[in-house]
Amino acid sequence: MRMGKLRFLLALWAAKLSIPALKITRHNGTDFPGFLALKLCPDFLRYAGKPDTVVAVTGTNGKTTVSNMLSDALEALGHRVLTNRAGSNIISGISTAFVRNCDLLGRVRRCDIAVLEVDERSSPRIYPHVKPDLVVLTNLFRDSIMRNAHPYYIADILTRSIPAGAKLILNADDLISCSVCPDNARAYFGVGRMESDVTDCVNLIDDVRICPCCGGKLTYAYRRYHHIGKARCDACGFASPESDYLARQVDLSGRTMTVQEGESSFAYRLSSDSIFNAYNTLSVVAALRQLGYEHEKIVPVLENITVSSSRHSEETVGKVRLIRQMSKEKNALAGSRAFDYIAGRAGRKELLLMMNCLGDTRHWSENTCWIFDADFEFLNDPSIVQIVCAGARCRDYKLRLLMAGVPEDRILCEDDEFRAAERLSYTPGDDVYLLYGTDSLERAYRVYDRMKAYALERAQADEEANA
Amino acid sequence: MRCEVLFPEVCHLCGDGMNIRYLRQSCEAVEVIETPLNSRPVFLDGGVDLVYLGSATEDGLRRIVASLLPYRQEIEQRIDEGQWMLLTGNALDALGEYVDCDDGWRLDGLGLLPTHAEYHMMDRHNSFFLGTFEDGDFSTEIVGFKSLFGHTYGAGQEDPLFTLVRGVGRYPGCGVEGFRRNHLMATYLTGPLLILNPPFTGWLLRQLGCDGAPAFEEAAMENYRRRLEEFHDLHRDPLY
């Protein structure tokens, strides 16, 4: 036996032994087994057995949802799927998935297909060893400038690391995604013109303004948000690709869409009213089609899949509706999409903003560039009657809101998030939003509990006043 | 007052564009003109009070240099005649001598600043910056952020824009940040430099002949003071 393989097996066994130990110490959700395996054998993934088919799901937004939907669908279609959904999407999480699914000789015998959610920046460490047959690229948007710089940088990393043999499933409405791996085989999905589309960009972030071929100005036949839409260059004729899987008649409130492939059309149900959900569902349909399934089989399978969302929840408490809306910290695009969504909904709204990064608050001082890329302008809307800015960056939010034209009397500043919850009005009939990041999840849930208590208190006071 | 924003179709990273909106909100008289790639900058023919160039992608930098190269001599002449110019983020690299990148990419810059950049594409530098700015009798503290692929080398400590207090200067170990050549000001600090530093913005407005105060001055100053406190706090390491 070669040394490398022997070292791999020792690493695998040690990592497998760590799993029951972690269970005892109640750490079973972590990446530790993979981390340990990589420590003992840095090219662990090279030696780990692979299922017959490997699908990688990557992209800025939606990759968790898409990989979960896709693996659920494949399970429902009779596959045994290897996934990293229990762990992270970086190399330690993916290695953990292989530790758990390999037998003692390092073979994957239980699973016939892998669906791996892969962090874009981790690609260079993963794809040399786990060669995907299919790569679903959901979209490429601006993310944290600290880690991801700009989306073309990420596109370049993907192009350099995705193997030549992988077929890409790409978002035709996103020209940055479309630029990835130009020589690889590819299929496109896209959403046709919608009533809410515009032609000129209303967002601050607009990363595809010039033609990737000649540098000429692009014109958009329609644009959904940011650079998502259908573009063409009048100077050289470059244009967005045609979609192989084209969603039409997308009815978000009715939660239906039609997917057109060639001459045929198929009706699909959507599990929520967000356009992202439509894109996510469409990319899953495209992946399943590429894996050889007919629409007639895919439609009923997707109807039975529930998309659990930790990003959005709503409930009526007292006389208001409380809404938790995630808006990833240091991420202008997430903020813009959340603000746009909130402004577009009916009713009067009160907002508590706490998207700041708590980790940075303790040891560093958060880089606030993202605030100036995010469309706070959407919050300058008469339906948004109160905005309480909370946390260490509350003064940054306030200044940005003033720059966006929000009247000062609608803005409150409060360093302490729990105090901020107290300062919301909870006016009967209002929708009261809590916007939080992934980093502040635990505190956000506690703040939300406090909001619930205040909402009930306020409703009670209101009852008494009316009695 | 006329402000020329060069190449907004590529110079729009890191919230940089907001610097100009802030100037406009601070001074009613500010008129903004946007000049697209591959066209002759308006300031070369006079009548522009401030030229602004913001952060771009690496491909964007290449396009900036290609657009400005035909006018290199004229730009240099305008700088020597006292044209006000502000460059933030990696826009500085377009005016330097060259950019050397560890993935094999290289870009020859305009050579208007005696410095060159070295990029490490898988090792992004993130830090906060605390420094001072001085001009004659005026001096103020400066706060800002760096989020870049590398640093700029070769100029030693000559002709800085800011003096380092905490964080990283032109390169690790260098006590100064950015460049000043006559009225050209270039800094690696990204994004909302003017919004985060209302005293500096007030000074700049006065130089440009605007007597207004920075917009939303009270909120901006409160924000500035709090950030200064954080950046002076020795328990916080400027390096991310």
Ligand SMILES: [Zn+2]
């Ligand atoms: Zn073109």
